[in-house]
Amino acid sequence: VVHFSLIDENVQREIMNHRSLRHPNIVRFKEVVLTPTHLAIVMEYAAGGELFERICGSGRFSENEARFFFQQLLSGVSYCHSMQICHRDLKLENTLLDGSEAPRLKICDFGYSKSSVLHSQPKSTVGTPAYIAPEVLSRREYDGKVADVWSCGVTLYVMLVGAYPFEDPDEPKNFRKTITRILSVQYSVPDYVRISMECRHLLSRIFVANPEQRITI
Numbered sequence: 001v002v003h004f005s006l007i008d009e010n011v012q013r014e015i016m017n018h019r020s021l022r023h024p025n026i027v028r029f030k031e032v033v034l035t036p037t038h039l040a041i042v043m044e045y046a047a048g049g050e051l052f053e054r055i056c057g058s059g060r061f062s063e064n065e066a067r068f069f070f071q072q073l074l075s076g077v078s079y080c081h082s083m084q085i086c087h088r089d090l091k092l093e094n095t096l097l098d099g100s101e102a103p104r105l106k107i108c109d110f111g112y113s114k115s116s117v118l119h120s121q122p123k124s125t126v127g128t129p130a131y132i133a134p135e136v137l138s139r140r141e142y143d144g145k146v147a148d149v150w151s152c153g154v155t156l157y158v159m160l161v162g163a164y165p166f167e168d169p170d171e172p173k174n175f176r177k178t179i180t181r182i183l184s185v186q187y188s189v190p191d192y193v194r195i196s197m198e199c200r201h202l203l204s205r206i207f208v209a210n211p212e213q214r215i216t217i
Contacts, residue, residue, distance in 0.1 A: 003078045010079050010205045011039065011041075013110060014178060015032055015041065015084050017110045018110040019032075019058040019064070019084060020085075021079070021083060021085070021110075022075055022105060023075075023079040024076075024108060024176070025073070025075050025076030025079070025105055025106075025107060026079065026080070026106060026107045027044050027046060027096060027102065027106040027107065027108040028043060028044035029041070029043055029044075030042040030043055030044065031032075032186075044106070045106070046096035046098055046099075046108070047097075047098060047099030048096065048097030048099050048103045048105050048174075049097060049101075050092065050093055050095065050096055050097075051092045051095040051096070051097060051105065051159075052092035052093045052095075054097065054103075055092065055093060055158065055159060055162065059162045060159065060160060060162030060193070061159045061160065061163055063160065063194075063195050063196060063199055065159075065162050066156060066159040068102075069074075069095075069103075069105050070152070070155070070156050070159065072104065072105035073090075073095060073105055073107070073155060074152060074217055075154055076105070076106075077090065077107070077148055077149075077152060077207040077217060078217045080097065080107070081145045081186070081217060085110075086144030086145045086147070086148050087110065087126060087144075087148055087151075087207070088147065088148065088154060089108065089109060089151075089154065090131065090148055090151035090156075091128050091130075091131045092155055092158060092159075093157065094107065094108055094208050095107055095108070095155070098208065103133065106199065106200050110160050115142075124167065128155065128158075128168060129175050129178050129179065130164040130166065130167060130178060131150075131151040131154045131155070132147075132150075132151075132179075132182065133146070133147040133150035133151065133211070134150075134182055134183050134185070134209045134211075135147060135211045137179060137182065137183065142211065143211060145195075145216075145217075146211040146214055147211070149206060149214055149215065149216065149217060150206060151203075152206070152217075153165075153203060153206030154166075155188075155209055156202075156203065156206075157187070157203060158195060158204075160189075160195055161189065161190060161193050163190075164178075165187035165207070166178050166182045166186065166187055167181075168181065172193050183206050183209070184209075185208070185209050187207060190204070202215075
């Protein structure tokens with residue numbers, strides 16, 4: 001039997017935090033199977049694949065379609081926060097879809113998640129660069145729930161635009177430039193993207209460098 005202390009920290013977090021969650025917009029954690037050499041986490045099967053793949057297939061979503069998925073994302077994230085768990089790595093690749101005609105969104109991958117019941121305030125810089133909030137880059141304590149809101153905003157932007165808000169269009173793989181643009185909240189909605197003023201306002205309330213002034217769920 002593998003001793004719990006030898007299991008990777010991310011796997012520990014996945015097990016401890018994910019197994020306590022029961023919500024329609026979160027992939028259901030079923031069981032852990034432990035053998036002398038392997039540990040397997042059994043989860044609900046999401047037949048629709050990643051939300052990321054759906055966007056790649058269509059280029060970008062209409063505002064109505066983006067709203068349909070964004071509302072589900074917020075529902076799942078809000079539930080996590082009510083359970084005192086922040087995800088800390090929300091992104092399109094960590095949002096799956098079931099196989100229904102009107103797909104239900106399912107949040108997965110709680111390997112970077114943090115429970116305020118079991119842990120102190122987060123300090124570590126975790127997450128995916130394109131989705132990371134400015135305060136996470138500061139290496140000081142931050143509210144993981146508020147940082148999750150920023151990541152939700154990046155997900156909404158990508159659904160609407162088909163590109164990441166803070167990547168340099170000329171050098172999308174230059175993480176240093178991405179981080180500079182995040183810290184200065186340098187983004188814009190291209191002219192060819194037609195979205196409502198309400199949607200633009202929502203993005204402007206999410207993409208706020210000061211977490212205390214950012215909109216909450």
